[in-house]
Amino acid sequence: MKHMLNYGDGPKAIYEILKRQIIAGELEPGNELKIMPLAKEMDISIVPLREAIRMLAAEKLVELRPRRSPIIARLDVRDLVEMNQIRGALEPIILADAIPRHTDETLKECEKVLKRTTKVKDPWEMVELNKDFHLAILGPTRLKRSLEIVSDQYDGIARLTQFRVITHEEQLGKLHDEHAGIFEAAKRGDVDAAVSEMTHHIDQATTRAANELNSEDQSDDTSGEHAS
Incomplete structure (x- = not known):
C-alpha cells in the first residue's frame, strides 16, 4: 500500500489515496486503520493523516472509535x-x-x-x-x-x-x-x-x-x- 506523496501534500491528497483503496476493496470493511504504522508506511506525518481520516469519516467510509483505532466502515x-x-x-x-x-x-x-x-x-x-x-x-x-x-x-x-x-x-x-x-x-x-x-x-x-x-x-x- 506504499504511495509516494510529494512533500507538502496535505490531508486532501492522503484522503484521495485512502478513499480509492477503500472503494477498490484494498482496505476491507472492518479492518483497523492503525495511525502510527499507516503513517510510517505512507511516509507521512500523523497530523494530515488524522485529518484525512476525519474526512473519510464524514463520508461514512471510516468509523471513528473513542480511544481505539478507526475502522473501515461496514456497508449497510x-x-x-x-x-x-x-x-x-x-x-x-x-x-x-x-x-x-x-x-x-x-x-x-x-x-x-x-x-x-x-x-x-x-x-x-x-x-x-x-x-x-x-x-x-x-x-x-x-x-x-x-x-x-x-x-x-x-x-x-x-x-x-x-x-x-x-x-x-x-x-x-x-x-x-x-x-x-x-x-x-x-x-x-x-x-x-x-x-x-x-x-x-x-x-x-x-x-x-x-x-x-x-x-x-x-x-x-x-x-x-x-x-x-
Missing part, C-alpha cells in the same frame, strides 16, 4: 436504501424542472459523458461517469439546494457500493442503456418519459446494490460457519 443495506430513497424522491422532480431549461450546449455535455461510458472498462472511471451524467442531466435545474443534496448521495458508501456493482461486467452495458433512455427522452423534451426512465433507473440501481450487499453478507456468514 439500510443506509444504501435510504440514500436511494432520497435520490428517488428528488431526482425526478429536479429532472422535470431541468428538461425545459436544457440548451443545445448542455445536451451536448450530457451526450459527451454518455458516449464516454461506451468506451470505459475501468469500474472506477465508470462510477465517476455515473455521477457526471446524473449531475449533467439535472444541471440546468433551478432547484440548486435539492441538486446539492442529490450530489451528496453519490459519495462515500454509495460510491463504494456502485463500484462493487459495476465491477460485474454485465452491469456496464445496463447502466449505459438506462442513461441513454433518460437522455433521449430529455433531448425530445418529453418530461413524463424522462421522469419515468429516471425513476426506473434509480429503482434498478437500488435493487442491484441491495442484492450485491446481501450476497456479500451471506458470503461472510457462510465463511464464519466454515471457520467455526
Whole structure:
C-alpha cells in the first residue's frame, strides 16, 4: 500500500489515496486503520493523516472509535436504501424542472459523458461517469439546494457500493442503456418519459446494490460457519 506523496501534500491528497483503496476493496470493511504504522508506511506525518481520516469519516467510509483505532466502515443495506430513497424522491422532480431549461450546449455535455461510458472498462472511471451524467442531466435545474443534496448521495458508501456493482461486467452495458433512455427522452423534451426512465433507473440501481450487499453478507456468514 506504499504511495509516494510529494512533500507538502496535505490531508486532501492522503484522503484521495485512502478513499480509492477503500472503494477498490484494498482496505476491507472492518479492518483497523492503525495511525502510527499507516503513517510510517505512507511516509507521512500523523497530523494530515488524522485529518484525512476525519474526512473519510464524514463520508461514512471510516468509523471513528473513542480511544481505539478507526475502522473501515461496514456497508449497510439500510443506509444504501435510504440514500436511494432520497435520490428517488428528488431526482425526478429536479429532472422535470431541468428538461425545459436544457440548451443545445448542455445536451451536448450530457451526450459527451454518455458516449464516454461506451468506451470505459475501468469500474472506477465508470462510477465517476455515473455521477457526471446524473449531475449533467439535472444541471440546468433551478432547484440548486435539492441538486446539492442529490450530489451528496453519490459519495462515500454509495460510491463504494456502485463500484462493487459495476465491477460485474454485465452491469456496464445496463447502466449505459438506462442513461441513454433518460437522455433521449430529455433531448425530445418529453418530461413524463424522462421522469419515468429516471425513476426506473434509480429503482434498478437500488435493487442491484441491495442484492450485491446481501450476497456479500451471506458470503461472510457462510465463511464464519466454515471457520467455526
